[in-house]
Amino acid sequence: MSAKHAPVGSFLTIGTEQLQALMDVLKAAGYRTIGPRLMDSAIVFGDLDKIEQLPVGYLDRQDGGSYRLEHDDAAGYFDHVVGPQSLKRFLYPPGETLLESVRTNGQWQMKAPTIEPKPIAVIGLRACDLHALAIQDKVLLGGPYVDPNYEARRENLFIVAVNCRRAAPTCFCHSMNAGPAVDDGFDLALTEVNRNFVVEIGTPKGAEIMFDIDWLPPARNEIDEAQAVVTNLKAEMESRERRSHGNREAPRQRYLNTSSIHDLLLENLEHHRWTEVARRCLACGNCTMVCPTCFCAAVEEVSDLSGEHVRRERAWDSCFTAEHSYMNTGTVRKSTASRYRQWLTHKLATWQDQFGTSGCVGCGRCITWCPVGIDLTEEVAAIRGSEDSAGAKEARAVLAS
Amino acid sequence: MATMLEKPPTTEPWVAHSARIADIRPEVPGVFTYDLEFDDPAMAESYCFLPGQFNMLYLPGFGESAISISSDPQERGKLSHTVRIAGNVTQALARKQVGDPLGVRGPFGSDWPMESLRGHDIVIACGGIGLAPLRPAICHILNHRDDYGRVILLYGSRTPNDLLYTQEYDTWRDRHIEVEVAVDIGDANWRGHIGVVPVLFYRLRLKPQETAILSCGPEIMIRFVVFEALARKVKPENIYVSMERNMSCAMGLCGHCQLGPFFVCKDGPVFNFRQVESYFNLEDM
C-alpha cells in the first residue's frame, strides 16, 4: 500500500483519516498539536486532537472592522482564511518572565528563568503567516542579539502549512509576494482537493513524520488540481482587485502597490493624510496586536510589597501607546498622527532598512480587526494618489532637474 | 563611521552583571557621578567600552535606565556614569549609597568615531548633561592628543551652577583643548558668555574642511549646532550627534527607541548627521 518514504519535494495524497493519523503521529512524536478551531465566534488556533475539531464547513466573512463566521456546506476543512491570532502568540507570547531577582543579605541574585518549551506542531498555517514567521525570525534571531526564548520555541516548531483556496476581501498577500501559494518554510504543505489532501513534503523532518502514515501516491490530475488551486486563487485575487479599482460597489480585493514604497512613504512624512487618518484612528493598538510581525514589547518591573522579590516581565506593546516613546522629557510621539505614521512607515518602509524585508505580509488582519476599519492599503493609496497627481509629478520633475 | 564593539554572543541577554557603587560624587544640582565596580573580578578585568556607548543600569524593583558612560575608556577597572536625577530609576539611584548593589548590562550602542577622525580638528558642542557621553571622547583625545588637530569644547548650561566637570577644564586647557562656556542665565560672578551653545560658533574661525563636530544635548540645541556648522561649511559627513530615545532593551529587540529606520540603542546613540538629517526637523518623530 504505502510507499513509505517520500523524498523532500515530492507529493502524495491523504484522506481525512490520514489527516487524523498525521495528528496522532505528531502527538506521539511529542508535539502539542494546534490548529484552527471555532471558538468565541472566530477561528483561532487551539489545541487540536481530532479532525472533527477543525472548522469544516465554515467561512469567515471579513472586511474593515468586521468579521463574521458563516456556515457553508460546500466549504472544506481550511476554507476560512486568517483569524485574529497568528503564530506570534505561541512563539513570542504576549507575556513572559525574562528575569527574576531575589535579594538575600543585601545581595541580588538575578537569573533568567530557563524555558523548556514543549514542541509545537501547527496545522493549517497559511503562506502569509509563513512569511511572517520568516520576518520574525530575522528580527528576533537574525541580529547580533538573539531572543533566547523565541529561539527555544522556534527550534521545536513543526509546520503543516495549507494552501488557501479562498481569499477574504482584506487579503493582499499577492501584492506583498507572500502568498497565496505556500512556497517555503514548511515541513508539510496541504492542499485540499475534493475532500482529500495533496501533501507536499517540505523537509526531511516532514518526510519522517509521513513515514508512518498510510498515504497514497497522488494521481497525476490531483497534483495539477492542487497546483491550480493556488494559481487560480492568485488570478482571482488580481482580477477582483482590478474590478474593484475605482468601483466602490464591486466587492473589494485589497491591493498594495509596493513600487518604491520605501521612498514614497519616507518622502511624505509630513503628508496631510496622517492627520486625516488620525481623526479616525483610535490609537487603540489593535492593528499591532494582531499583526503577525509586530514585535514591540515592553519590559516591566514587577515587585512584591517588600521589594525583595522582583521580576522583569515582557509583554506585547504597541507603538500606538504613549508609553512606547516615553522618555524622561516626555512622550516623543504625542499625537495619534505621529503614532500612525510610525506604525505604517515602519511596517512598509523602514522595516526594509532594518531587516531587508517589508514588515507586511498582506494578511489583512490589521484591516479586519481595526475597530473602525482603517485600511492601510487605502492610506498608502491616498498618499500615492496625491503623489502621483500631475502637480506632484511636475514638482518632482522640477526638483530633479 | 560608528563601529560596533565586538561582543561575545550571550545566551542570557537579559541578565545584568552584579556590581556595586564604589563612589558617589555630587556634580551639580540634581546630577551625580557614580563609580561602579563589578562583583566578578573577571568581569571587571574584561569589561571595556568605547567613547559614546552606554550601559543599562538596573535597580531591581525600579527597572533599567540607559546611562551613557562618562569615564576614561583607557582606564580599565574604572566605570563611571554621570546621571541626572529625572525618572523612576534615577530617583531610586539617588537614594543609594556607596556599597549598594545594582546590575549593569552593557556596553551598548555606537561610539564617537575617534579612530576615523584622527587628523581632524574637533569641535565638541554640547549642553547640560550632554557633556557626560562626550567626556570619554575628551579623555580619548587627551590620551592621543597628537592624533588630533585643534580641539574646541563648546559647552552650555542653564546657569553657572549647572556646568559639569568644571574642575577639569583647566587640565583640558593645559592639554590644548579650547574650552568655551556659555550659560543661559549668569550670576554676579559670571564673566563668560551668556547665551546658547550655537552662539559660541559666532566667534569661531574654523577650517571647515578639516573639522568634525561631535554634539550631544537637547535635540533643539543639536539642531542649531548642526545649522551653525553647516553654515560654516563643515562637511555634513563630519558631523556626529548623539540621540536619545526610549531605550528599553538596548538590543534592538523591543522596538521602543526607533527613529526612522534606526534603533537608537544599537544603530546609535551616535549617528552621523547624514543618517538622521531627514528626521531632524519633524514633529513627534
Place this chain on the structure above:
Amino acid sequence: MPANRTFEVKALSRVEGEGALYVKLNGNEVEHVELNIYEPPRFFESFLRGRSIHEVPDITARICGICPVAYQMSACHALEKALGIKTSPEIRTLRRLLYCGEWIESHVLHMFLLHAPDFLGYESGISMAGDHREVVEKALRMKKIGNELLEVLGGRAIHPINVTVGGFYRAPSVSALKLMLPDLEWGLGAAHEMVDLVSTFEFPDLEVDYECVAVKHPTEYPMNEGNVASTSGLNIPPEHYEKHFEERHMPQSTALHSVKLPEGKPYLVGPLSRINLCFDQLTAEAKRAAERSRIEWPSRNNFKSIVARGIETVDAFEEAIGIIKSYHAEPAQSRVAYTPKPGSGCHATEAPRGLIWHRYRIGDDGLIAEAKIVPPTSQNQGQIESDLRAYVPKVASFDDAVATHKCEHMIRNYDPCISCSTHFLKVKIDRGEPVTTG
C-alpha cells in the same frame, strides 16, 4: 455622673458608608436617639429612569461595593417578572452559587475584620491580627474564596459584570468551577471552626422581641426567591410588599424608617431573622454548626448575629460545594433572550445584611420608567434606634467613652451598609449650616 449626658459618635467606624450616632440621656432616661446618615444622596432611582433594561444590573451594582450581587439579583428578577420571562433551572442554580460567593465574602469580612474586634477588645481586625494572626489569616483566606467564586461566575468580585437580565452573559466553565472545590472544602471546615470560635464570645444581654422579616422559601434557605415572611405570621409575595411595609417619619429621628404595617413597628432583617424564620431550610452542616453553637434558635439577641453569620457561611460553603459537584455541563443557553416591552415587576432577595426589595416599571419605549429600591439597612434603621433605646440604660453606668463604644458595637450587630441606604433615605444634614436645596 451628670444627669444630662450625650454619647456621640461623629463618624461610625467599621461600617460601610458614613453615619453618625447621637444619644441624649437624662439620668437613666433616653431622651433622644438618632442614627444620622450623612452620606450624600446619590439618586440611583432617578438616573435609572431612561436607561436600557440590560444596563440596570450594571448600574444598581454601583449602589454598594460590598453586596453588589444582591442589587443585581433583585433587579434582574424584578425585570424578568416585568418582561414575563422565566430563567432555566440551571441559571437559577448558578445565581444561587453567585449569591453564596457574596455571602461568604461579606459575612467573613464583617465577622472578622469589622465585628469580632468588638468582642475581643480590639479597635480593628488589623490590630487583632497582631495577637490572633492565624485567625485573621484564615478569615482572609475564606473571604478570598468567596471573592474567587464571585470572580469565576461574575467576572470580578466588586461590581460583577457577568450578571444580566435573563441569566449570565457567559456560563462559567465546568473546569473553572471544579477547580474551586478543594478551596471550598477547606472553607467549609474553616467556617465550622469560625462558628465554634465566635460562639464562645461573651454576648451582652439584650433580648428584644423582634419582628423578624426575611424571604422564605418552602425548600431552600432564602437567597433569591420566596415570599416575604415575618415572625408574626406574615407570608406574602413580594408584589404585596408595599402593602405591608412603609417608610415613615419617626418623631425621634430626622430620617425615615421602614416600618411594618399596620402597627407601624420597626422590624429586623438580616441573618438573625433568616435563621429564626428559616432554620429548617439550613443545610445539614449548617444545622450541625448551629447546634454546636449552644445558642438557642430562634434567638432574640442580635449580638449573636455574628454566630448567625457564621452558620450562614457554613451553609453557603456547603451549598456552593453541592452546586459545583452537580454542575456537569455548561447550560446550552446562558441567558433567556427577551424583547423590551412595557410592564412592571418587583422582587425581594436576601442580601448578606438582609432583605432587599426592588420594583421597576418599563415604559412604552422599552426603557426604565420608574425604579424603587429598598435596601436592608434602611429597613433596620428603626430597629437599630429602638435597640439603642433599650440598650443605653444597660450601659449608662459606664463612662462616656466605654458606653459610646458599646453603642457602636451594638450598631455593628446589624452590619449596617450606609452607602447603599442613602440613595433613598431622606437625609438631613445638620451641621449648623443653612439647609439648602440644590
Place this chain on the structure above:
Amino acid sequence: MAAKPKLAVYKFASCDGCQLSLLDAEDELLAVADVVEIAYFLEARTAVQEGPYDVGLVEGSITTKHDVERIKEVRKQCRFLVTIGACATAGGIQALRNWRDVNDFISHVYAHPEYINTLKTSTPVAEHVFVDFELRGCPINKKQLVELVAALVHGRKPRVPTYSVCVECKRRDTVCVAVARGIACLGPVTQAGCGAICPSYYRECFGCYGPKENANSMSLGQHYLAAGKPSMQLVRLLRNFNGHAADFATASTALETANK
C-alpha cells in the same frame, strides 16, 4: 528603615467598593499593614491617628458644599493625594446628574426635598484640589492598588498603564466582540487596568476605567452609528461611571445633539 508612611483613606460620595478593594486584597492586606501605617481608615479601623499623613487615598466624588470644604482639609492633611476610583477621578455614576436638573431628581426620590443638601453636580476631586495621582476604575483593581501602595512605599512611580483595554484584551487572547459580534464596545477608547474582563464574557466594555490617553470616542461613536447602533444607546454607553470625563463627555454630547 525609616518610619512607615502614614496612610489615610477618605470617603466622599461613593459605594465603598474602592476602599473595600484594600480589604479585598486578602493576600496582601497584612503585608500592606506591615509596610504602611494605616492611620485613618474608618471602614476598617476605629483608631484614628492624627494627621498629617504621607498618603491620602480618596474615594468618592464631591456632591455637597460641605464636601467641597472637606476635600480642601483633606488636601492639607496629605502630602501625596491619590484619588481611587471613577467617583473620585471622574465624578462617578452620581455625575449623571450633571446632564439633568438635580431638583427634578430630588423631588423624584425624596418626599421632603427641603432636607436635601446637595450640589447640582457631582465632580471629581481634581476639580477642587490638586491631585498627585489618579487610580482609575469602577471599581479600582486591587492589584493596581497594591502596586500603588508598593510604589509609594518604595518611592517610585506606580506602574499603571494608560493604553486601551484592547491591548489587555488581545494579550489575553479574547476575540474582539466589536469586530466579531458587532457589539458596541468601549474597549478601544477605555483605559486598561481591569484585565479586559467584559469582552471575555462576550459583552461590551462599558468604560469602567474612563477614557484612555489620546482617546477618540468621537470616531468610535461615529463608526458604531454608521454600523446602525442607535445614537442614544451610545450616549448611555458613554455615560456610565466616567460620563463626566472629558473625552466621553464630549463624544456623548455630540451624539446626543446629533440625535435631536
